[in-house]
Amino acid sequence: MTSINGVTIAIVLFGIGLLGLIIRRDLVIKLLALGLLNGSTILCLVSLNSLPGGVPPIVRGPSTVLYVDPLPQALVLAAIVINFAILALALVFVMLLVERYHTTDTQRLEHEIEREETS
Amino acid sequence: MIVALIPLCHFLLAGLSLAWERGTRGVMLLSLLLDATLVGVLFGQLAGGQAVSVVFGGWGRELGIELAADRFSLVFAPLVLLLGGAVIAYQWRKRLRPYFYVLLHLLFGSVFALLFARDLFNIYVIMELLTLASFLLVGYEKRADQIWASLKYLILASLGMGVYLLGVAIVYYHTGTLNLDLLSAVISSSGDVPQWAVLASSLLVTGVAVKSGIFMFSLWLPAAHATASPAISALLSGLVIKMGVVVLFRLALVFPLSLPLEVLGAVTGLLGIIYAIYTYDLKKMLAFHTLSQIGYLMLGIGIGSEIEIAGSLEYAVGHGLFKGLLFLAAGAAVQATGREDIPGLIARRSRIPLATRVGLLVGTMGIMGIPPLAGFCGKTLLSNGADSVAIQMILFLLSIGTVISFAKLIPLFRLERGPSSPWSKMGAYAILGLPMVLFLPLTRLFLPVELWRESFGTIPFLESLLAVIAGLLIHRFLRKYPLRLPKRIFYLEEAILIILVGFFLVFVLVWLG
Numbered sequence: 325m326t327s328i329n330g331v332t333i334a335i336v337l338f339g340i341g342l343l344g345l346i347i348r349r350d351l352v353i354k355l356l357a358l359g360l361l362n363g364s365t366i367l368c369l370v371s372l373n374s375l376p377g378g379v380p381p382i383v384r385g386p387s388t389v390l391y392v393d394p395l396p397q398a399l400v401l402a403a404i405v406i407n408f409a410i411l412a413l414a415l416v417f418v419m420l421l422v423e424r425y426h427t428t429d430t431q432r433l434e435h436e437i438e439r440e441e442t443s
Numbered sequence: 444m445i446v447a448l449i450p451l452c453h454f455l456l457a458g459l460s461l462a463w464e465r466g467t468r469g470v471m472l473l474s475l476l477l478d479a480t481l482v483g484v485l486f487g488q489l490a491g492g493q494a495v496s497v498v499f500g501g502w503g504r505e506l507g508i509e510l511a512a513d514r515f516s517l518v519f520a521p522l523v524l525l526l527g528g529a530v531i532a533y534q535w536r537k538r539l540r541p542y543f544y545v546l547l548h549l550l551f552g553s554v555f556a557l558l559f560a561r562d563l564f565n566i567y568v569i570m571e572l573l574t575l576a577s578f579l580l581v582g583y584e585k586r587a588d589q590i591w592a593s594l595k596y597l598i599l600a601s602l603g604m605g606v607y608l609l610g611v612a613i614v615y616y617h618t619g620t621l622n623l624d625l626l627s628a629v630i631s632s633s634g635d636v637p638q639w640a641v642l643a644s645s646l647l648v649t650g651v652a653v654k655s656g657i658f659m660f661s662l663w664l665p666a667a668h669a670t671a672s673p674a675i676s677a678l679l680s681g682l683v684i685k686m687g688v689v690v691l692f693r694l695a696l697v698f699p700l701s702l703p704l705e706v707l708g709a710v711t712g713l714l715g716i717i718y719a720i721y722t723y724d725l726k727k728m729l730a731f732h733t734l735s736q737i738g739y740l741m742l743g744i745g746i747g748s749e750i751e752i753a754g755s756l757e758y759a760v761g762h763g764l765f766k767g768l769l770f771l772a773a774g775a776a777v778q779a780t781g782r783e784d785i786p787g788l789i790a791r792r793s794r795i796p797l798a799t800r801v802g803l804l805v806g807t808m809g810i811m812g813i814p815p816l817a818g819f820c821g822k823t824l825l826s827n828g829a830d831s832v833a834i835q836m837i838l839f840l841l842s843i844g845t846v847i848s849f850a851k852l853i854p855l856f857r858l859e860r861g862p863s864s865p866w867s868k869m870g871a872y873a874i875l876g877l878p879m880v881l882f883l884p885l886t887r888l889f890l891p892v893e894l895w896r897e898s899f900g901t902i903p904f905l906e907s908l909l910a911v912i913a914g915l916l917i918h919r920f921l922r923k924y925p926l927r928l929p930k931r932i933f934y935l936e937e938a939i940l941i942i943l944v945g946f947f948l949v950f951v952l953v954w955l956g
């Protein structure tokens with residue numbers, strides 16, 4: 325099974341995340357789906373630039389072995405931290421909404437807020 | 444080194460503002476002055492023919508992070524300073540938590556960093572920082588509608604940035620570099636546009652488009668910009684949206700994106716203007732209008748000739764000034780009357796201070812493109828440089844549409860004495876209004892003299908007057924037939940679906956172009 329690699333898994337996960345974002349109406353699940361989607365892009369970035377048979381890019385003395393390109397892994401660290409910050413802040417705002425409307429259903433939230441605006 | 448110093452200063456001062464609560468406003472003003480001097484030095488270096496760029500970490504341009512300043516990025520610096528000054532003046536009397544200034548520092552720091560960024564991944568990080576800062580600023584007052592609008596913004600922007608990161612992954616896999624200049628060398632040397640570049644560039648464009656106020660992608664924008672407090676709306680609409688356009692411009696220099704950008708510009712311009720015409724809520728109309736004005740900029744950078752780029756730049760700066768002024772004045776008007784809908788505002792117009800009405804009038808004149816003001820310059824350059832009749836028609840339709848949508852405000856401008864407004868607010872209007880009035884002479888600094896003389900002759904003058912008259916006439920006719928436009932597309936789920944459709948549209952267009 326050579327066809328199953330990180331990139332295909334990443335694409336499948338991206339699709340699941342996108343589907344979750346569109347069809348699930350619960351805000352918390354939407355945020356989970358968003359996390360899945362962002363995680364899949366990270367997996368894609370790492371595995372696309374992976375090197376089968378390569379050694380982790382930690383230099384142990386002079387050698388001629390094939391090292392994996394360390395740059396994508398460094399980039400991914402920044403992306404993970406950013407996604408964590410976004411998830412945390414989004415959950416704080418969801419908490420504020422739940423305190424007020426006692427629901428995490430996006431359709432109901434839209435209707436409630438629209439009604440308040442027009443009144 | 445100065446290039447790095449400007450954003451860094453803001454980020455350091457953001458931390459300082461948290462620690463030292465009482466002096467935050469002063470620190471903000473001082474940092475804007477510091478920016479002004481540093482940007483002046485950069486202008487001097489560029490004018491002297493020096494290349495202003497720095498690569499960090501000693502890794503070289505392939506791997507290191509490069510920051511560089513060029514004319515394009517420095518044109519936006521005065522806009523940042525003016526909008527920053529106006530926002531501080533506008534809220535001089537208001538008691539704000541120091542946290543507000545922390546966010547403002549983060550916003551300005553990331554705006555400058557984005558202007559100087561030359562690296563796809565660096566752009567990604569800074570755009571995320573910009574998202575976070577503006578997300579917290581929209582929800583600053585913690586009203587329920589603000590929180591919901593900013594949450595929608597965060598979810599859509601995060602989705603967009605995920606898509607962008609996929610594009611980055613593909614680019615790095617195929618080229619081994621993320622530096623924009625090196626990428627453009629790689630792509631132009633390969634002759635035909637490679638297959639991967641089509642997919643990668645449509646992913647990148649989709650991701651950035653979510654943040655740059657293009658109709659199909661940025662459906663979060665009307666709610667977020669209409670519900671945020673006036674000073675923040677002014678910053679978001681005047682400045683933050685333009686940053687996405689700057690990134691699209693940088694991408695257009697690397698990948699062949701003429702066709703998709705022109706089509707997206709036409710779509711966002713026309714749909715935005717239709718929504719603006721049929722919206723009777725003042726701040727919401729201004730927000731829809733931002734969507735349509737992005738159309739001008741996209742058409743300009745899509746065509747990509749020198750005069751068009753100059754026109755887009757001028758229009759971006761001009762739009763920042765008058766949209767900022769309009770949002771500030773609209774906020775004051777809404778506060779004075781307690782009504783947000785335009786008929787309600789007109790009914791209570793005697794309660795609106797005279798200075799606010801003058802501010803609204805100057806902003807409206809600017810956005811309509813009445814000759815000596817800011818809107819006129821950009822519009823004229825854009826329509827002079829347009830190479831096909833179709834694009835000229837679209838530009839003319841956009842001008843007429845702008846006049847139609849702002850004709851609703853004309854009954855507000857009766858010259859009668861209202862209550863007086865505080866000096867701080869008048870100062871804010873003056874900071875944004877005066878450069879707008881003096882815009883035409885100022886553009887000479889950026890354009891060669893012959894081009895300037897050629898561009899601003901009698902014909903564009905008459906053309907813009909024709910657009911105004913036509914718009915006013917059509918407004919008299921259209922207001923008898925109100926129309927309810929679909930509102931469901933601004934819901935979260937629908938907005939995500941439309942982004943998906945937009946991605947396929949961009950992909951096909953890149954492939955065809």
